Amino acid sequence: xxxxxxxxxxxxxxxxxxxxxxxxxxxxxxxxxxxxxxxxxxxxxxxxxxxxxxxxxxxxxxxxxxxxxxxxxxxxxxxxxxxxxxxxxxxxxxxxxxxxxxxxxxxxxxxxxxxxxxxxxxxxxxxxxxxxxxxxxxxxxxxxxxxxxxxxxxxxxxxxxxxxxxxxxxxxxxxxxxxxxxxxxxxxxxxxxxxxxxxxxxxxxxxxxxxxxxxxxxxxxxxxxxxxxxxxxxxxxxxxxxxxxxxxxxxxxxxxxxxxxxxxxxxxxxxxxxxxxxxxxxxxxxxxxxxxxxxxxxxxxxxxxxxxxxxxxxxxxxxxxxxxxxxxxxxxxxxxxxxxxxxxxxxxxxxxxxxxxxxxxxxxxxxxxxxxxxxx
Ligand code: SF4
Numbered sequence: 602x603x604x605x606x607x608x609x610x611x612x613x614x615x616x617x618x619x620x621x622x623x624x625x626x627x628x629x630x631x632x633x634x635x636x637x638x639x640x641x642x643x644x645x646x647x648x649x650x651x652x653x654x655x656x657x658x659x660x661x662x663x664x665x666x667x668x669x670x671x672x673x674x675x676x677x678x679x680x681x682x683x684x685x686x687x688x689x690x691x692x693x694x695x696x697x698x699x700x701x702x703x704x705x706x707x708x709x710x711x712x713x714x715x716x717x718x719x720x721x722x723x724x725x726x727x728x729x730x731x732x733x734x735x736x737x738x739x740x741x742x743x744x745x746x747x748x749x750x751x752x753x754x755x756x757x758x759x760x761x762x763x764x765x766x767x768x769x770x771x772x773x774x775x776x777x778x779x780x781x782x783x784x785x786x787x788x789x790x791x792x793x794x795x796x797x798x799x800x801x802x803x804x805x806x807x808x809x810x811x812x813x814x815x816x817x818x819x820x821x822x823x824x825x826x827x828x829x830x831x832x833x834x835x836x837x838x839x840x841x842x843x844x845x846x847x848x849x850x851x852x853x854x855x856x857x858x859x860x861x862x863x864x865x866x867x868x869x870x871x872x873x874x875x876x877x878x879x880x881x882x883x884x885x886x887x888x889x890x891x892x893x894x895x896x897x898x899x900x901x902x903x904x905x906x907x908x909x910x911x912x913x914x915x916x917x918x919x920x921x922x923x924x925x926x927x928x929x930x931x932x933x934x935x936x937x938x939x940x941x942x943x944x945x946x947x948x949x950x951x952x953x954x955x956x957x958x959x960x961x962x963x964x965x966x967x968x969x970x971x972x973x974x975x976x977x
Contacts, residue, residue: 603648604655604851605682607637607674608862609663610880613697616720617731617801618759620793622864622878623661629880633863634670636887638677640861643892645681647859647867653682655689655848658712664694668706675711689753689847691716696742697734704745714753714846715746716786721759721769722776729764729807731797743780753844755784760822761815762790763808770818774825783844787822788837789815816964823960834916836958836966853915855908871904873897905932906974913949913970918957932975939973 611630612623656678658671666674671692678684691714692707699717719739721727727735734742746754756777760770777785790810792799801807823833831839835853838846851858857869864878877883877893886893899907905928912919919940925933940956943949948962948969962969 602654602685602851602856603651604657604848604856604858605648605653605678606657606659606848606858606860606865607663608860608865608876609658609660609666610863611665612660612662613665613695613733614731615797617729617798618790618793618796620796621661624880627665629884630665632884633880634666634673636884637862638673639887640892641674641677642681643887643890644859644861644867647869648682648857650683651857653678653684653688655851656684656691657848658692660693662695662698663692664698664703668703668709671707671710671712689714691846691848693718694742694746695734696738699742699745701745704749708749713751714755715751716755716757717742717746719743719756719758721762721765722773723765723769726759726762726764726769729762730759740776740780743782747780752783754782755786755844755846756780756782758785758787759790760787760818761810763811765818767814767817767821770821771825774822778825778829783841784846785826785831785839786837787839789819819964823963832916833963836914836963850915853911854917855911871899873899901928901932902975902977904928905936909936909973910970913956913958913973914966916957918952918955921954921956935975936973943969943972 608622610623610633611627612625614625690712692712693716695718720730720732722736722739724736727739743754743756758773758777765773792802792810798807802809826833826839831841832845833839834845835849838849840846855870858867860867860874860876863876863880863883865876867874874894874896877886882893905924908924908927909919919936921933921936924936940949943962944951944956948959948965949956950959958966958969
């Protein structure tokens, strides 16, 4: 089984915190679509004939594609891959794109799951992030998708912004509840280098992230998830029963996936590849029949670190049986030794051979995982 990720590298405007690859000029959109169709064919052998269980359109803003453009992509995928009839097919969409006309077009595609980039239900917060939509459009987009008959929906929310008080965060969570949405991805605002937010903080024109407030909001989120019986199945992801994201879960479980489009990453257990993060160079290379791809073969220690980083962030935890199966005795000993400090202090709990972060540990997830990394 394998998954396909498709990166659509266009956005209407730049959100101030974003460091993904995208262009705000749509002039290459058609050339890129043609290149993407070619790349699907060129790279079909990557999944070695495995059945495709999930397709995920991310970006950028995939909802900038029309229904017809998406249909061309599906036709090409069906021509070159075997798609599982129950495949999860997710489209990331921004609220301002989900008007009545677009929703009608999307009804003619096999998309069966939406990930809507709401981020906040407050205008002042959306303006701070320089999002292209307002709070009214946020609500209208959810209603439009639900009225059209899709119920497998997830929304993104961001906490920790200087414009979001704890009361407002609680209201955002209540809005999520009122809309009866089965899945939530909630991220703490992070300040990535080279983003407009990074420069504004450096210049002193905007406040930095208040880490203490972000921690409180993460705790409120975990409390809310408990009350609402949402499974906290990955550090930033929460689902009602039966609605865990299959595509993202397969990343976290270490399954292989093929990434298509500029900057997209592919993975097949011991090898990671990534496409050039430049639209013109991507198109040119594909047109010449040789995709511009870089590759890294992961050493055993890198595979170990990758496994620790990903598994510990999930509800499935790090499994010692699997570590013993995949890694040398040296790394098994290293894991047993280094995890003890965290089990003793209560940030990690051990159940049989499975190690998971406790509530207390989830707050320190990044620190704990990097502490468990093997470094020469
Ligand atoms: S819409 Fe998404 S990809 Fe585009 S700038 Fe905003 S956060 Fe980044």
